[in-house]
Amino acid sequence: DLHVVTPNFDRSTRRLLAMAVAAPSARPHPGLPQVGHCFAADVPLNLRDLARSGAMAHGELVLAVACSKDTVSAMVFEYAGGQC
Numbered sequence: 001d002l003h004v005v006t007p008n009f010d011r012s013t014r015r016l017l018a019m020a021v022a023a024p025s026a027r028p029h030p031g032l033p034q035v036g037h038c039f040a041a042d043v044p045l046n047l048r049d050l051a052r053s054g055a056m057a058h059g060e061l062v063l064a065v066a067c068s069k070d071t072v073s074a075m076v077f078e079y080a081g082g083q084c
Contacts, residue, residue: 002026003056003079005064007042008035017065026063042066051079 002025004018014028029050031042038045043066050056058081065074 001056001060003050003060003062004028005043005046005050005062006031007039007066008032008037008046021063040066051082057081 002021002023004014004021004026006014006017006028008031009017011030014031018026018028029046031046032049035045043064047062047064050062056062056079058079060079061076062079063074063076065072067073
């Protein structure tokens, strides 16, 4: 599986980003609606939530995407397990 972690965008935006990856197993993380949009903290908070949720297994891939009006950054890594 490929877990797609974005800032706390609405559901349709997260799904659109996951579809753009063009990987059949890409699944967008639902984000943290109770937190709202925390700008630079969104992706780290969502990564921690995903790791704690038990939805990832050791060795699965994660695509973390962050953006602003002028930039986009992304990283792909393999989840190594452990606690957050």
